[in-house]
Amino acid sequence: MVQRARVVVVGAGFAGLSATRELAKGGALVTLVDRNPYSTFQPLLYQVATAGMGTSDVSYPIRTFSAKWPNVRAHRAALSKVHPGEKRVEFEDGSALDYDYLVIATGVTTNWIGVGGAAENALPIYSLHDAADLRRRLQHYLEDTAAGRRESAHVVIVGGGATGVETAGTLAELRRRTIPLTHPEIRPDQTSVTLVERFDYVLAPYKPRLRDAAAAALRRRGVRMRLGATVAGVEPDAVVLDDGTRLPSDVTVWALGVTAPKQVADWGLPQGKGGRITLTEALNVPGHPEIFVAGDLAGQPNALPQLAQPAIQMGKHVGRQILAAAHGRPLSAFSYRDPGIMATVGKAEAVLQLANGLTMRGLPAWLAWIFVHVAYLLGGRNRVSVLLNFFWRYGGPRRSATSIASPD
Amino acid sequence: MVQRARVVVVGAGFAGLSATRELAKGGALVTLVDRNPYSTFQPLLYQVATAGMGTSDVSYPIRTFSAKWPNVRAHRAALSKVHPGEKRVEFEDGSALDYDYLVIATGVTTNWIGVGGAAENALPIYSLHDAADLRRRLQHYLEDTAAGRRESAHVVIVGGGATGVETAGTLAELRRRTIPLTHPEIRPDQTSVTLVERFDYVLAPYKPRLRDAAAAALRRRGVRMRLGATVAGVEPDAVVLDDGTRLPSDVTVWALGVTAPKQVADWGLPQGKGGRITLTEALNVPGHPEIFVAGDLAGQPNALPQLAQPAIQMGKHVGRQILAAAHGRPLSAFSYRDPGIMATVGKAEAVLQLANGLTMRGLPAWLAWIFVHVAYLLGGRNRVSVLLNFFWRYGGPRRSATSIASPD
Numbered sequence: 001m002v003q004r005a006r007v008v009v010v011g012a013g014f015a016g017l018s019a020t021r022e023l024a025k026g027g028a029l030v031t032l033v034d035r036n037p038y039s040t041f042q043p044l045l046y047q048v049a050t051a052g053m054g055t056s057d058v059s060y061p062i063r064t065f066s067a068k069w070p071n072v073r074a075h076r077a078a079l080s081k082v083h084p085g086e087k088r089v090e091f092e093d094g095s096a097l098d099y100d101y102l103v104i105a106t107g108v109t110t111n112w113i114g115v116g117g118a119a120e121n122a123l124p125i126y127s128l129h130d131a132a133d134l135r136r137r138l139q140h141y142l143e144d145t146a147a148g149r150r151e152s153a154h155v156v157i158v159g160g161g162a163t164g165v166e167t168a169g170t171l172a173e174l175r176r177r178t179i180p181l182t183h184p185e186i187r188p189d190q191t192s193v194t195l196v197e198r199f200d201y202v203l204a205p206y207k208p209r210l211r212d213a214a215a216a217a218l219r220r221r222g223v224r225m226r227l228g229a230t231v232a233g234v235e236p237d238a239v240v241l242d243d244g245t246r247l248p249s250d251v252t253v254w255a256l257g258v259t260a261p262k263q264v265a266d267w268g269l270p271q272g273k274g275g276r277i278t279l280t281e282a283l284n285v286p287g288h289p290e291i292f293v294a295g296d297l298a299g300q301p302n303a304l305p306q307l308a309q310p311a312i313q314m315g316k317h318v319g320r321q322i323l324a325a326a327h328g329r330p331l332s333a334f335s336y337r338d339p340g341i342m343a344t345v346g347k348a349e350a351v352l353q354l355a356n357g358l359t360m361r362g363l364p365a366w367l368a369w370i371f372v373h374v375a376y377l378l379g380g381r382n383r384v385s386v387l388l389n390f391f392w393r394y395g396g397p398r399r400s401a402t403s404i405a406s407p408d
Numbered sequence: 409m410v411q412r413a414r415v416v417v418v419g420a421g422f423a424g425l426s427a428t429r430e431l432a433k434g435g436a437l438v439t440l441v442d443r444n445p446y447s448t449f450q451p452l453l454y455q456v457a458t459a460g461m462g463t464s465d466v467s468y469p470i471r472t473f474s475a476k477w478p479n480v481r482a483h484r485a486a487l488s489k490v491h492p493g494e495k496r497v498e499f500e501d502g503s504a505l506d507y508d509y510l511v512i513a514t515g516v517t518t519n520w521i522g523v524g525g526a527a528e529n530a531l532p533i534y535s536l537h538d539a540a541d542l543r544r545r546l547q548h549y550l551e552d553t554a555a556g557r558r559e560s561a562h563v564v565i566v567g568g569g570a571t572g573v574e575t576a577g578t579l580a581e582l583r584r585r586t587i588p589l590t591h592p593e594i595r596p597d598q599t600s601v602t603l604v605e606r607f608d609y610v611l612a613p614y615k616p617r618l619r620d621a622a623a624a625a626l627r628r629r630g631v632r633m634r635l636g637a638t639v640a641g642v643e644p645d646a647v648v649l650d651d652g653t654r655l656p657s658d659v660t661v662w663a664l665g666v667t668a669p670k671q672v673a674d675w676g677l678p679q680g681k682g683g684r685i686t687l688t689e690a691l692n693v694p695g696h697p698e699i700f701v702a703g704d705l706a707g708q709p710n711a712l713p714q715l716a717q718p719a720i721q722m723g724k725h726v727g728r729q730i731l732a733a734a735h736g737r738p739l740s741a742f743s744y745r746d747p748g749i750m751a752t753v754g755k756a757e758a759v760l761q762l763a764n765g766l767t768m769r770g771l772p773a774w775l776a777w778i779f780v781h782v783a784y785l786l787g788g789r790n791r792v793s794v795l796l797n798f799f800w801r802y803g804g805p806r807r808s809a810t811s812i813a814s815p816d
Contacts, residue, residue, distance in 0.1 A: 037547055038813035051469075056462025061813035063590035068807065073593070076551050095555065129815055139445055143484050147503065182471035185481070379808065381800040385793060392789040399476065400787065405446035405469035407537055 004029050004071075005326035008089055008097045010079045011105035012039040012062050014311035015295030015318075017378070019103045022319025024069040028326065031097055032066055033089075035078035039065065040128045041377055043308060044386065046163060048131035049253075050170045051139065051402040052393040055128055057385045060378040079106055082267040084288045101290050101322045104277070105315065108296040108306065111259035111274075117234040118158075122254040125163055134253065138171075139405065141250050146185040153191050156239045156249035158231050160197030161204070162343040164255035165214055168195040169346035172221035178401040194224040194247055196231055196239060203351065205305065205341055210351040213361050217345040258306060260297060272299040281333035283318050289325070292318040302334055308376060309339055344369045347394045412437050412479075413734035416497055416505050418487045419513035420447040420470050422719035423703030423726075425786070427511045430727025432477040436734065439505055440474055441497075443486035447473065448536045449785055451716060452794065454571060456539035457661075458578045459547065459810040460801040463536055465793045468786040487514055490675040492696045509698050509730045512685070513723065516704040516714065519667035519682075525642040526566075530662040533571055542661065546579075547813065549658050554593040561599050564647045564657035566639050568605030569612070570751040572663035573622055576603040577754035580629035586809040602632040602655055604639055604647060611759065613713065613749055618759040621769050625753040666714060668705055680707040689741035691726050697733070700726040710742055716784060717747055752777045755802045 005028045009016050012034035023030045038059040047053040066074040077091035082102070090096045110124040123134045144150040157168045172193045179186060195202070195218060201211040202218070202225075219225060230242040239247045260275025269285055270278040276299030277285065283298060285291040293299075294314035296306040304310035317334045324331060340354035342365065350365040360368065370390055377383045393401050413436045417424050420442035431438045446467040455461040474482040485499035490510070498504045518532040531542045552558040565576045580601045587594060603610070603626060609619040610626070610633075627633060638650040647655045668683025677693055678686040684707030685693065691706060693699040701707075702722035704714040712718035725742045732739060748762035750773065758773040768776065778798055785791045801809050 036813075036815070037551060038815075054462040054464025055815060056464065056812045059813060059815075061459075061590070061810065064807050064810070064813075067589040067592075070592075075555060077555075093557075132815065143445060147483060147485075149501075181475040182469070182482075184475075184478075381796065381804065381808065384796050388789065388792050388796070396789065399472050400789065402469065402472070404464045405444075405467060405472075407444070407446075407463060407467075407540065 005100045005322060006098070007031070007101045007103065007322055008033065008099040009103040009105060010034075010089060011107055011295065012036075012065070013042070013105060013107050013295060014308045015107075015315035016103065016105035017065065018312045018315025019105060019292075019294055019319040020065075020072060020315075022316050023322060024072045026319070026323040027071060028323065030069075030072045031075050032062060032072060033075045033077055033079065033091070033097070034062055035076070036128075037062055037076055038128070039378060041382070042126070043373055045125050045128065045131040046167045046170060047389070048128065048404075049125050049134040049138075049167065050174065051135050051404040052170070053386065053389045054404050055132055057382055057389060058377075059128055060382060065378065080263065082269070082291070084268060084285075084291060087290065099290070101292065101325070103315075103318055103322070104291065104293045104297060105295045105311075106261070106297060108258040108274075109261045110254060111257050112254070113256060115231055115233060118231075118254060121234040121236050122158065122252040124254045125167065126258065134251070135404070137251055142179065142183055142186065142191075145190055146183040148185075150250070151190065152248065153186070153250050154194070154248045155192070155251045155253065156194045156196060156247050157253040157255055158196050158234075158239065159255035159257075160195055160199065160202035160227070161255060161257075164195060164197070164253070165202050165218065166344055167253055167255060168193055168223045169218055169221055169344070169349070172218065172223045173346045174401060176222055177398045181399040182402065192224060192248075193222065194226060194249070196226045196229050196241070196247070198228065198230045200228045202227070203343060206343075206351060206353050207359060210353060210359055210361060214343070214345055214351050217349045221346055258296065264297070273303065274299075276300075276303055282321050282331035283314060283334050284321065284331070289331075292321065294318045302336070304336055305341075307341070310336055313337065342369050342372065413508045413730060414506070415439070415509045415511065415730055416441060416507040417511040417513060418442075418497060419515055419703065420444075420473070421450070421513060421515050421703060422716045423515075423723035424511065424513035425473065426720045426723025427513060427700075427702055427727040428473075428480060428723075430724050431730060432480045434727070434731040435479060436731065438480045439483050440470060440480060441483045441485055441487065441499070441505070442470055443484070444536070445470055445484055446536070447786060449790070450534070451781055453533050453536065453539040454575045454578060455797070456536065456812075457533050457542040457546075457575065458582060459543050459812040460578070461794065461797045462812050463540055465790055465797060466785075467536055468790060473786065488671065490677070490699070492676060492693070492699060495698065507698070509700065509733070511723075511726055511730070512699065512701045512705060513703045513719075514669070514705060516666040516682075517669045518662060519665050520662070521664060523639055523641060526639075526662060529642040529644050530566065530660040532662045533575065534666065542659070543812070545659055550587065550591055550594065550599075553598055554591040556593075558658070559598070560656065561594070561658050562602070562656045563600070563659045563661065564602045564604060564655050565661040565663055566604050566642075566647065567663035567665075568603055568607065568610035568635070569663060569665075572603060572605070572661070573610050573626065574752055575661055575663060576601055576631045577626055577629055577752070577757070580626065580631045581754045582809060584630055585806045589807040590810065600632060600656075601630065602634060602657070604634045604637050604649070604655070606636065606638045608636045610635070611751060614751075614759060614761050615767060618761060618767055618769060622751070622753055622759050625757045629754055666704065672705070681711065682707075684708075684711055690729050690739035691722060691742050692729065692739070697739075700729065702726045710744070712744055713749075715749070718744055721745065750777050750780065
């Protein structure tokens with residue numbers, strides 16, 4: 001009988017859960033570590049931020065996950081340091097774990113790209129806390145505007161990727177259809193939704209036809225589009241562009257790319273573009289074959305888009321490689337099977353592009369988008385709950401489209 | 409045409425919403441004021457505290473409610489002072505509203521009954537914030553106990569009314585059935601659930617047969633019953649009884665009665681037992697017929713149990729009286745139609761007592777309990793969502809019975 005491998009998986013996002021599942025089924029002794037007691041379903045954070053879902057709908061307790069297998073344990077702690085030489089990881093609370101194999105799947109963090117005032121005045125949508133904060137801010141500002149305590153509640157979204165487009169489209173729909181009912185004291189000129197993107201188009205990874213369709217759908221919903229515009233600074237009440245334009249902004253949403261946390265540099269591992277860790281083709285670290293990286297932190301030669309699918313597939317691959325290594329079998333190279341990409345603009349509007357070039361938009365793409373997102377959620381309760389929330393937001397009475405006002 | 413009455417309703421609980429609904433249908437101009445942007449469904453707060461439901465499932469946005477009628481406006485503010493002479497209410501943020509009629513439905517607050525250390529060391533379950541705080545505390549302590557950072561996670565619940573019984577029964581079920589799966593590191597002797605009640609029985613308003621059935625059901629679930637015990641003090645790690653007994657308690661839940669907030673005394677209105685406002689039979693204030701009180705703050709001659717049904721019926725009555733007064737019609741006395749009372753102990757276990765003396769317990773009472781609670785929720789989304797959560801907690805896999813771990 002082969003000795004059971006002790007594996008520490010740090011990070012319970014798509015990559016970490018996927019690796020854990022594979023390792024658990026293969027009989028490894030896994031400790032799954034995360035700074036939070038829950039795993040977050042990031043693709044729907046914009047729904048939490050726009051008050052269409054509760055925080056409980058897009059999060060799943062890590063211990064409910066780990067309880068599925070007797071050989072998986074959970075540990076709540078924030079990673080502080082990796083000691084590759086001693087095969088040990090240290091956590092911020094002073095605890096430490098020894099490993100035979102390590103999976104680093106801690107993900108990345110907000111990239112302020114050196115824009116002055118961004119970190120102070122803009123809100124990201126990367127974590128569940130971010131999304132809850134943004135929702136609270138939006139709700140307070142709308143309330144204050146209605147009560148006459150504020151002049152306006154203008155929103156500027158920086159970044160025309162999927163998150164930016166989804167947030168802008170959803171807020172614009174609420175502004176048109178729901179807020180006039182729930183906040184009748186607010187005049188239309190006191191609110192606006194603006195999307196700023198440095199390219200001349202949104203959704204860069206998509207074909208021009210889909211990019212244009214998405215931009216047109218946003219315009220139809222009343223989003224002010226500032227394409228080809230670079231942000232020079234963020235102030236408490238404005239976003240300042242390169243050309244000196246000041247866009248009034250009471251709430252600035254930061255929907256730009258992400259980057260590796262600074263602390264990664266302390267671990268003595270090779271880093272490439274964006275601070276991502278440079279890997280072998282099998283997704284382990286050159287010189288430290290017992291350390292694997294999966295998800296957003298994985299760099300060349302597998303620096304894939306920072307999406308759920310690459311993370312899930314990398315996690316699975318890493319899990320299999322560790323099981324292979326523990327049994328003395330050779331490792332194999334990772335190859336990504338691209339199933340395509342999709343993004344939604346709002347009710348009955350989405351764009352979908354398969355790897356084989358097939359594209360789809362409008363209602364069929366939107367239904368596909370909902371189906372895929374519900375299917376990839378963790379837990380039956382969350383699946384039904386998210387479906388219910390979709391149904392309610394898009395099929396229920398207009399005044400109910402923001403149905404969440406809890407104090408998260 | 410009669411002049412439309414300007415009515416200010418302060419408090420968006422059962423009483424305030426019920427009054428607003430009646431006034432709105434009658435054409436009055438209503439401003440509904442609450443310190444929170446949401447209305448809370450208090451009967452299910454223990455489900456939030458025990459991680460079976462999200463905060464969004466038991467709260468409903470006030471502006472989604474007010475948007476139903478063009479003659480209802482919402483205002484988010486905390487009541488600070490009533491000026492009966494000037495027919496004006498002042499709020500903590502400095503705003504003020506003039507009224508023709510005022511409905512005070514602000515409810516009551518935790519009653520520490522003078523027990524030393526209670527306010528500092530015990531947690532109530534009266535507001536949504538309370539429930540979220542308690543859940544967070546319980547989850548942290550379980551996590552810390554599993555990680556060896558704490559010795560134990562003992563829970564003592566003070567008060568054997570419905571809230572205390574429901575919380576104790578639910579926690580005991582989780583301790584027996586779920587925590588051994590989700591927190592396998594914790595030994596059974598590191599956790600316990602104790603219920604302290606000064607009477608010799610729980611659920612005082614019920615017939616002895618039902619009280620005994622509830623106590624037996626709690627014991628079967630492993631709850632340590634300390635009946636006939638009076639709490640002398642609460643320490644950070646213990647509840648001290650009158651006879652000197654120290655019950656180890658890492659988390660102390662305060663499920664005792666409630667009392668009027670101190671500030672009520674500043675309003676110059678007549679107060680009776682528990683600080684409740686003394687009223688006429690029509691539920692308005694003697695000497696100030698334009699001020700009505702509904703819900704938990706309503707005192708003699710209508711000091712009813714602090715439950716949903718009395719609040720709902722009082723709110724409706726108050727709404728009708730104001731419409732009558734505005735049209736110059738005489739007021740009528742309030743009379744409570746008691747539909748009975750019910751409480752649940754846990755899965756498939758509840759007690760139900762109708763006003764006509766009929767009683768029920770076990771599974772039929774539990775199903776009735778669920779039906780009634782879902783029926784009285786606000787909003788279709790919440791009804792389905794709460795039902796889903798019940799189903800999941802009691803019919804899903806044991807490891808999923810605590811399915812909420814969001815950062816509320």
